[in-house]
Amino acid sequence: MNALKNPRILGTLAVLLIIALTPLAFGDENYIMRVITVGLCSAIAVYGMNIILGFTGQLSLAQGGFFGIGAYTVGLLTTDFDWSFWQAFLVGVVGTSAIGYLCGLIALRTKDEYFAIFTMAIGFIIYLTISRWESVTHAHSGVNNVKFPEGGELVDFSNPTAMFYLVFIILLACVYVTYAIRRSSVGRTLLTIRTSEDLADAIGVNVGLSKQLAFAASAFFGGIGGGLYASVVGFIGPDAATVDKTFEFLMFILVGGMGTVAGPLVGTMIVTFLFELFQDFQAYRFIVLGPIIIALVIFAPRGIVGYLGGFIDKRARKRRIGSARKDGSAPTSSSSSADAAGHRGASADTITTTEEKK
Amino acid sequence: MTLFIQQLFNGVALGGVYCLAAIGLTLVFGVLRIPNLAHGSLYMLGAYVTYFFLTTVGVPYVAAIGIAALILFVLGVLLERLVFHPLRNSPHTHHMIAAIGAMFFFQAVAQAIWGADFRRMETPISGSLHILGAEISAQRIVIIVTAVVVLSLLTWFIKRSIHGQTIEAIEQDRTGSALVGINPAMVSMLTLGLSALLVTIAAGLVSPINLLSPTMGDSLNLKVFAIIILGGLGSLPGAIVGSFALAIAETMTSTYISSAVGEAVAFIVLVAVLAIKPTGLFAKAVQR
Numbered sequence: 267m268n269a270l271k272n273p274r275i276l277g278t279l280a281v282l283l284i285i286a287l288t289p290l291a292f293g294d295e296n297y298i299m300r301v302i303t304v305g306l307c308s309a310i311a312v313y314g315m316n317i318i319l320g321f322t323g324q325l326s327l328a329q330g331g332f333f334g335i336g337a338y339t340v341g342l343l344t345t346d347f348d349w350s351f352w353q354a355f356l357v358g359v360v361g362t363s364a365i366g367y368l369c370g371l372i373a374l375r376t377k378d379e380y381f382a383i384f385t386m387a388i389g390f391i392i393y394l395t396i397s398r399w400e401s402v403t404h405a406h407s408g409v410n411n412v413k414f415p416e417g418g419e420l421v422d423f424s425n426p427t428a429m430f431y432l433v434f435i436i437l438l439a440c441v442y443v444t445y446a447i448r449r450s451s452v453g454r455t456l457l458t459i460r461t462s463e464d465l466a467d468a469i470g471v472n473v474g475l476s477k478q479l480a481f482a483a484s485a486f487f488g489g490i491g492g493g494l495y496a497s498v499v500g501f502i503g504p505d506a507a508t509v510d511k512t513f514e515f516l517m518f519i520l521v522g523g524m525g526t527v528a529g530p531l532v533g534t535m536i537v538t539f540l541f542e543l544f545q546d547f548q549a550y551r552f553i554v555l556g557p558i559i560i561a562l563v564i565f566a567p568r569g570i571v572g573y574l575g576g577f578i579d580k581r582a583r584k585r586r587i588g589s590a591r592k593d594g595s596a597p598t599s600s601s602s603s604a605d606a607a608g609h610r611g612a613s614a615d616t617i618t619t620t621e622e623k624k
Numbered sequence: 625m626t627l628f629i630q631q632l633f634n635g636v637a638l639g640g641v642y643c644l645a646a647i648g649l650t651l652v653f654g655v656l657r658i659p660n661l662a663h664g665s666l667y668m669l670g671a672y673v674t675y676f677f678l679t680t681v682g683v684p685y686v687a688a689i690g691i692a693a694l695i696l697f698v699l700g701v702l703l704e705r706l707v708f709h710p711l712r713n714s715p716h717t718h719h720m721i722a723a724i725g726a727m728f729f730f731q732a733v734a735q736a737i738w739g740a741d742f743r744r745m746e747t748p749i750s751g752s753l754h755i756l757g758a759e760i761s762a763q764r765i766v767i768i769v770t771a772v773v774v775l776s777l778l779t780w781f782i783k784r785s786i787h788g789q790t791i792e793a794i795e796q797d798r799t800g801s802a803l804v805g806i807n808p809a810m811v812s813m814l815t816l817g818l819s820a821l822l823v824t825i826a827a828g829l830v831s832p833i834n835l836l837s838p839t840m841g842d843s844l845n846l847k848v849f850a851i852i853i854l855g856g857l858g859s860l861p862g863a864i865v866g867s868f869a870l871a872i873a874e875t876m877t878s879t880y881i882s883s884a885v886g887e888a889v890a891f892i893v894l895v896a897v898l899a900i901k902p903t904g905l906f907a908k909a910v911q912r
Contacts, residue, residue: 325717372895375902378716379659379857383849384898387891390846394891398884509846513724520721550736556729563718563725564710 273578277571278528282441285535286434289427299426300498305538306433307495312518312530313440314487319516320525321453322480323460327512328369328385331392332485334507336362336492338396341409341502351415351497358493359486366485367478374477377463389509397504408503412496423497433494437531440487445527456480457525517559523569532571630758631879632872637764639871640771644826645844646851646863647778648819654795654858655815657716658708661723663823664845665730666703668838670696670824671831672734675745685748689828693821700820701813708816709809727845735838747832767829774825775864782860791815795858843887847874850890854897855906862906 285306292298311333318326339358343349349357369388376384396403403409414423421428447453455476458466467473496502505511514537522533544551566573649663673695677688707722752761782788793801794811802808834840851870855862870890878886897905 319717323715323717325720372899376898377902379653379657379720380853380898380902380904382717382720383659383853384894386846387850387853387894391888391891391895394884394888398887509842513728516721516724550732552728552732553736556725556727556732559725559728560707560722563714563722564707567714567718 274527274575277574278441278445281528281532282438285531289430296426299430301538301542302535303426303430303433303498304495305534306430306437307491307498308515308518308538309491309531309534310433310437310440310494311488311491312515312522312534313437313444314484314491315515315519316444316524316526316530317447317456317487318480318484320519320529321447321456321460322477324374324477324481325382326373326385326481326484327382327509327516328366328373328389328392329484329488329515330509330511330513331389331507332362332366332488333492333495333511333515334392334396334504335365336489337496337502337506338403338409338492339489340493340496341412342403344413344497345409345411351413354413355415355493355497359489362489362492363482363486366488367482369485370478370481374474374481386509386512389507389512393504393507393509396507403504406504408501409496410501412500412502414497414500429498433498436490436494440490441527441531444530448527452476460525517555519569520559520562520567521569523572523575526569526571526575529569529571533569536570626757627879629756630760631875633755633758633760633764633768635872635875636868637767638875639868640767641826641830642844642848642851642871643771643864643867644774644829645823645848646855646867647775647860648822649848650852650855650858650860650863651791651815652819653852655791656704656708656712656719656812658719658723659849659857660708660816660819661720661845661849662703662726662730663819663848664841664843665727665734666696666700666820666841667823667827667844668734668836668841669699669730670820670827671745671836671840672738674824674828674831675738675743675836678745678748685828689825692828693824696820696824697817700817703820704813704816709812727841731838731841738836738838740838742835742837744835745831749832761833763829763832770825770829774822778822787814847890850894853904854894856904859904859906862904865906 285302288302289299292302311329314332315326315329318324336358339361340351340354343354343357344351369385373381373384373388397405399405414429415432417423417428421432423429423432447456455466455471458469458471459473459476463473466476492506495506518534518537519530520533521537522531523529540555541551544554562569568576645663645667649660652658652660652663670692673692674688677683677691678685681688683691703726707726708719711718711722747763749762749766752759753765754760780788782792790801790806790811791814793804793806794808798808801811847870851866852859852863854870855864855866870893873889873893874886877889
């Protein structure tokens with residue numbers, strides 16, 4: 267079990283375990299369970315953002331819109347059309363990914379700031395459509411009584427704990443997918459694009475297609491998060507699709523750490539907790555949180571998980587040098603250092619690339 | 625026909641407001657290479673500060689706008705110094721995220737001071753003129769005239785005055801300008817201050833027509849971004865043409881089709897244009 271010796275994986279597993287055990291602590295308090303479950307739904311959408319922003323380095327501001335499409339598809343199909351949740355969910359996720367792919371076809375013709383603002387415009391068009399197309403989306407009266415998933419005889423998903431575990435299991439899948447992408451050549455390809463698009467292009471990476479797929483994947487996760495959110499909350503309004511929602515996701519990923527496996531989850535949970543703490547000051551919370559965001563990007567752009575990762579790498583490096591000295595062999599022995607580099611490769615490149623000047 | 629002329633005037637007046645907002649934003653992009661997402665909240669703050677001096681303190685309308693513009697100029701300088709300056713070497717995503725933080729902060733502050741309810745600024749200039757049978761409110765004429773005057777002054781400032789020319793120099797070549805003794809940090813502060821000043825004038829002009837609320841900057845923010853993207857980031861003529869074109873398109877579609885389409889038209893045009901020409905209509909060769 268070599269993987270268990272890696273502190274990063276251990277840390278991620280510990281976070282997941284803590285979250286998995288929360289129902290033991292708060293199982294009776296429905297409100298807290300709902301808040302945590304909604305947090306997990308957001309985390310899934312934030313994992314989507316992690317792929318396009320964290321790995322590929324493209325600031326997509328349409329994520330709130332995709333979240334809204336997922337939520338409204340599930341919401342409208344299960345109420346007005348009386349579909350089962352699972353059918354609606356499937357359609358919602360596939361639909362969101364398809365819309366995401368189509369948007370990407372145009373959006374990815376643009377670069378950098380153009381891309382960010384263009385995707386923001388896409389998000390805003392989605393929001394306008396939802397909040398103004400009254401005959402279909404009920405505009406500001408929203409969608410009420412979204413169905414819970416059908417559990418057959420086995421589970422009753424109207425129970426907050428059951429719903430929590432459903433969302434949690436789907437989140438686990440997202441975390442695993444992120445982890446798998448990170449380790450695979452796909453992940454390396456995306457990281458290369460983040461470091462330098464021209465360089466990636468020069469070494470033979472199909473930049474266009476990779477970005478296209480990353481964007482569709484981010485929409486896919488957005489759709490999943492949105493669809494689950496609709497069912498967890500039971501009521502959705504146009505608020506679910508605002509550009510502010512995107513900004514919220516952005517804060518989550520920033521606090522947790524872009525391009526890391528555990529970052530989106532950690533960030534979402536911490537900021538959700540902060541939001542709840544400032545609940546009474548709803549409107550004023552940004553007097554405190556606004557400067558915190560600014561301070562974070564200035565002083566800690568790597569986020570919590572990014573920092574812990576950097577710390578782990580530093581210690582590992584020290585230990586390696588130390589043990590090499592003890593063995594009496596010079597640390598230049600090519601096989602061991604190449605091996606170490608290979609091991610660290612995946613983790614170290616996040617750090618080097620985030621520190622990269624543009 | 626009367627309705628058409630009336631809406632044309634409304635469109636031009638709205639275009640003047642967009643133009644003052646868009647020029648500042650595009651200047652900031654040209655100099656700092658930052659899409660300042662907090663621009664809309666500077667507009668909102670500008671409106672509230674004008675409101676404060678006009679209603680609470682009781683100074684005349686023009687003086688209220690002037691004082692507000694100066695205050696916002698200082699705020700813009702501070703924003704550059706405290707937020708964007710430390711991030712000058714970061715990847716471009718970080719500026720945008722910091723700007724979003726600033727935007728939320730300004731909105732929360734405005735809401736803490738003035739509350740979330742809509743407020744109305746009394747129209748200091750009442751009355752209307754009849755032109756070709758259409759009734760044009762005096763406030764809109766004031767907007768159009770002021771916009772033209774301010775734009776001419778700005779053009780003179782950038783093309784003729786020494787401080788303005790440094791802005792253009794930095795836009796063209798940052799390293800080269802630094803070599804000949806222009807201080808990029810000073811120019812950055814000047815530019816952000818200037819953009820805050822311009823957007824405050826826009827806000828002060830349009831506030832008597834619209835209502836004030838802490839979120840009033842949001843839709844303007846998005847529209848102005850659509851405008852400068854459409855015109856090509858950093859391009860002044862692009863911003864001017866884009867402002868008037870989109871404002872007229874907006875008022876016309878609102879009148880003849882529906883207000884929802886009117887609100888969305890800026891973005892529909894944006895999507896259509898970028899699908900064909902991803903760098904905007906008037907893109908200059910932007911150094912990277």
